[in-house]
Amino acid sequence: MRVPLPGWTGTLAMKAAAFITVMCCALAALLGILVHVSVTDQTVGQARTLALSRLKDATNAFENGDTLLPGAGVDPPGLPEPLRRLAARGQRGTMVGRHHGRPTMWAAGPADHGRTLAVEVDYSQQARTIAGLDGAILWSSLLAIGATLLVGAFAVTRVTRRLHATARVARRITAGDLDARVDDPLTRDRSRPQDEVAAVAAALDSMASSLQSKLLAEQRFTADVAHELRTPLTGLHAAAELLPAGRPTELVRDRVAALRTLTEDLLEISRLDTGRERLDLDAEHLSTVAERVVRAAGGGAGSGGAGDGTRVEVVRDVYVETDRRRLERVLGNLVANALRHGRAPVVLTVDGPVVSVRDHGDGYPEYLLAHGPQRFRTEGGATGHGLGLTIALGQAEVLGARLDFANAPDGGAVATLTLPQRPPVGGTPEDAGPR
Numbered sequence: 214m215r216v217p218l219p220g221w222t223g224t225l226a227m228k229a230a231a232f233i234t235v236m237c238c239a240l241a242a243l244l245g246i247l248v249h250v251s252v253t254d255q256t257v258g259q260a261r262t263l264a265l266s267r268l269k270d271a272t273n274a275f276e277n278g279d280t281l282l283p284g285a286g287v288d289p290p291g292l293p294e295p296l297r298r299l300a301a302r303g304q305r306g307t308m309v310g311r312h313h314g315r316p317t318m319w320a321a322g323p324a325d326h327g328r329t330l331a332v333e334v335d336y337s338q339q340a341r342t343i344a345g346l347d348g349a350i351l352w353s354s355l356l357a358i359g360a361t362l363l364v365g366a367f368a369v370t371r372v373t374r375r376l377h378a379t380a381r382v383a384r385r386i387t388a389g390d391l392d393a394r395v396d397d398p399l400t401r402d403r404s405r406p407q408d409e410v411a412a413v414a415a416a417l418d419s420m421a422s423s424l425q426s427k428l429l430a431e432q433r434f435t436a437d438v439a440h441e442l443r444t445p446l447t448g449l450h451a452a453a454e455l456l457p458a459g460r461p462t463e464l465v466r467d468r469v470a471a472l473r474t475l476t477e478d479l480l481e482i483s484r485l486d487t488g489r490e491r492l493d494l495d496a497e498h499l500s501t502v503a504e505r506v507v508r509a510a511g512g513g514a515g516s517g518g519a520g521d522g523t524r525v526e527v528v529r530d531v532y533v534e535t536d537r538r539r540l541e542r543v544l545g546n547l548v549a550n551a552l553r554h555g556r557a558p559v560v561l562t563v564d565g566p567v568v569s570v571r572d573h574g575d576g577y578p579e580y581l582l583a584h585g586p587q588r589f590r591t592e593g594g595a596t597g598h599g600l601g602l603t604i605a606l607g608q609a610e611v612l613g614a615r616l617d618f619a620n621a622p623d624g625g626a627v628a629t630l631t632l633p634q635r636p637p638v639g640g641t642p643e644d645a646g647p648r
Contacts, residue, residue: 241354
């Protein structure tokens with residue numbers, strides 16, 4: 214079972230800091246152990262050599278019957294038992310212990326009648342030297358780890374800052390700002406060594422430039438084609454009006470009208486793609502706009518009207534300041550899409566600044582819910598060019614509104630338009646109340 218970790222633990226800076234800390238601690242511990250073992254062996258070796266030398270002198274004095282030097286004696290109190298047993302077996306040895314509360318180096322060997330001859334050497338200075346060395350190793354290791362962390366944090370922060378800048382530019386490009394570029398400092402000077410972050414930034418800038426040029430070429434092509442089609446279509450429409458009445462004439466006029474609608478839609482999409490559309494603000498009750506859209510679509514106006522057609526339901530009406538033409542275009546396209554691809558009844562619900570359009574058909578396809586409307590794409594044998602919802606989404610963005618697409622739990626497609634809140638015009642109350 215995995216333990217949930219905070220989000221900040223997954224950042225590159227924290228991972229780098231943890232890695233540097235672990236490596237510094239491991240290196241400091243290894244070096245500290247090596248230095249400690251080396252110095253301790255040397256210090257203990259010197260003290261052992263001195264103790265054995267004094268034991269030899271004491272042994273000579275004991276065998277010659279001379280007086281033993283201070284620090285030497287037979288079976289002295291405080292002699293460690295391991296040394297006493299070693300001497301009893303006729304061997305010599307040394308051992309560090311404590312005597313009278315201070316560190317002592319003992320050296321012991323056999324004497325006559327099973328006794329033990331031992332000497333003691335003060336080991337306090339050597340013990341303080343080793344303790345001081347251990348403290349110096351500890352503090353120097355902590356200082357080295359801290360300095361390494363600071364330097365590492367500075368280096369990693371520079372890298373992560375550039376990565377965050379690259380990510381921000383990528384998000385701007387995703388949001389539609391194709392002019393955004395990383396412009397990493399290393400990519401400007403090719404004489405400097407290029408690291409991986411610079412390579413990613415250069416690749417992102419190159420991708421954005423290529424994507425921008427392709428989209429601009431596509432927009433110019435769409436606008437040019439739609440513009441060039443307008444003149445011959447106008448003539449074709451005039452010629453169709455001169456044809457004698459009959460079924461063939463109706464078919465020709467119907468196709469000419471469909472082609473003209475498609476051309477106007479392409480021109481509108483081209484204008485939306487340029488991002489230069491401007492609002493013509495006006496103020497009106499939102500329910501009035503919804504009812505006008507329903508009447509234009511051929512449905513029955515009114516609140517909560519019965520029937521199987523299109524109707525408006527007002528939960529809470531508001532007085533909105535917006536571009537009425539664009540708002541009607543958005544709602545009209547949503548209603549037309551619901552009538553064409555869904556099933557009646559189609560209901561426009563006004564709840565404050567939120568307008569939802571719902572039909573009772575099979576709902577939106579999965580690709581539309583996942584990626585939004587796509588031009589010239591329809592599924593399930595549906596007719597049309599897939600431009601209505603694309604235009605609705607583009608006009609909603611011009612209005613500063615949010616357009617969401619979903620499927621109702623009990624069936625049917627639901628498009629929700631959320632208008633931005635703006636101050637009322639001329640002191641008109643924002644909320645007109647239920648109607």
